[in-house]
Amino acid sequence: MAKASRPTTRRLQQMVRAYREAGALMAAVELGLFTHIANGADDEVSLTKAMGLQPLHGERIIIAMLGLGLLKRSGGKLILVEDVERYLVEGKPTYAGEWMLFTKPDWDEWGRLSTILQEQAPPLLENKTVAGITIEEARRYHRGTYSIGRGAGRLFLNQVDLTGKTLLMDIGGGSGAYCIEACNRYPNLRAIVLEMPAVVPVTQEFIDESGLTDRIEARVCDFNHDPFPEEADVAVMASNLPMYGREAIGAVVGKAYKAMASGGAFHLIGEALDPDRSGPPDPALWGLAQAINNTTGIAHSVAEVEGYLTSAGFNDVQTMGFVEGILQRTTGIK
Ligand SMILES: C[S@@+](CC[C@H](N)C(=O)[O-])C[C@H]1O[C@@H](n2cnc3c(N)ncnc32)[C@H](O)[C@@H]1O
Structure with a gap:
């Protein structure tokens, strides 16, 4: 008889570290990573150079974007996936990079949310x-x-x-x-x-x-x-x-x-x-x-x-x- 499956921590782990995904994507937008690829800097060395990063950091952010499925590899080149190509390449009429950064001013406050929720001041x-x-x-x-x-x-x-x-x-x-x-x-x-x-x-x-x-x-x-x-x-x-x-x-x-x-x-x-x-x-x-x-x-x-x-x-x-x-x-x- 098949054992009833028991829950794992996988979903919780993914959720609790989701801030890292947000931070990585915001950084990539700010560095113009996707735009540089669209403009031809489509391998790790030239992309790192185009972003003005030292090789170690360049490798880190590029690997993160690949890991998150925002880039793919094809024949030694980095290519943009469909939604990234449409919305995150600066200069396109569909560019929505500014919207990706819209809530960034709240960033620090989410880190102290439990304290904020305990405050008793009446809302305004x-x-x-x-x-x-x-x-x-x-x-x-x-x-x-x-x-x-x-x-x-x-x-x-x-x-x-x-x-x-x-x-x-x-x-x-x-x-x-x-x-x-x-x-x-x-x-x-x-x-x-x-x-x-x-x-x-x-x-x-x-x-x-x-x-x-x-x-x-x-x-x-x-x-x-x-x-x-x-x-x-x-x-x-x-x-x-x-x-x-x-x-x-x-x-x-x-x-x-x-x-x-x-x-x-x-x-x-x-x-x-x-x-x-x-x-x-x-x-x-x-x-x-x-x-x-x-x-x-x-x-x-x-x-x-x-x-x-x-x-x-x-x-x-x-x-x-x-x-x-x-x-x-x-x-x-x-
Ligand atoms: C997220 S934006 C949406 C803007 C627009 N409706 C759109 O969908 O693109 C929310 C807007 O509501 C406006 N807003 C909020 N409170 C307002 C108020 N009391 N009187 C007038 N506008 C207000 C803000 O200034 C802001 O422009």
Whole structure:
């Protein structure tokens, strides 16, 4: 009779040392390792030289990238695997290296998480990751969100038909990525990006660069405190769900409902948990990350998000998958 298999420590060991994978990948991005290979430095000696490293360190980081499956060997050459080739080669329109470094400022704090979790100070609504930041920090932050947000914006447009819509309100719209993609696709659409004061000048830079200055406005609006523009017939609130608690998100959705045009469609694209609140891991960890800045933020479930829309008054509330394991899109009609 076959013995029942007993658990091993393998999964736990892998998880507890995952910080080393994160550190190795961030270092490779910062050193331009993948870009150098794409530019022809595709053996260990020339790649080490191109990165300006001493041979011992060059060997270490290259072997680590091979070990992690981010590089492969082929006929004595180093080659990039598919996702690395698409997203980590600088200069490509699909480059998302800035997004890979987006959460790096939190790095030290994760190392003292148990201490942070024992602190008793009441959480703050003002989320200091975005309130009172410098323009330079806003620029760094949104180079990251733009590098990933354009693709998300196109994904949104592939799911949602905006034909006939006239005004898009993007609540906490960051770089304006969703509005830029939408206005590029729909020539009669106008958009307003609502953002924190330090972010608006940066949003304006992205809008100017896109050539859509006459149709997209970047407007200062702290969505917890300030009024929303009237009569938007479509609204997006993307990738800021875990930054605030239940009361705050419910209030923002309620305010959006009141301001929107009748018949308008509201889309909350968020890092939401499944209805039973047992996963997936990525939204759960975005929620945990909020402890680092002592915000009211939490991992909300799709059932909770649907509740915010229904309580606000939206009809036909439903949730669709957006980016599997990462983002869900909950939508409702006024
Ligand atoms: C991760 S970014 C997402 C940006 C954009 N929605 C996207 O998907 O590319 C979160 C954004 O929410 C904005 N945000 C957070 N709290 C806000 C508030 N109280 N009022 C306005 N914007 C806020 C931040 O400034 C930041 O740009």
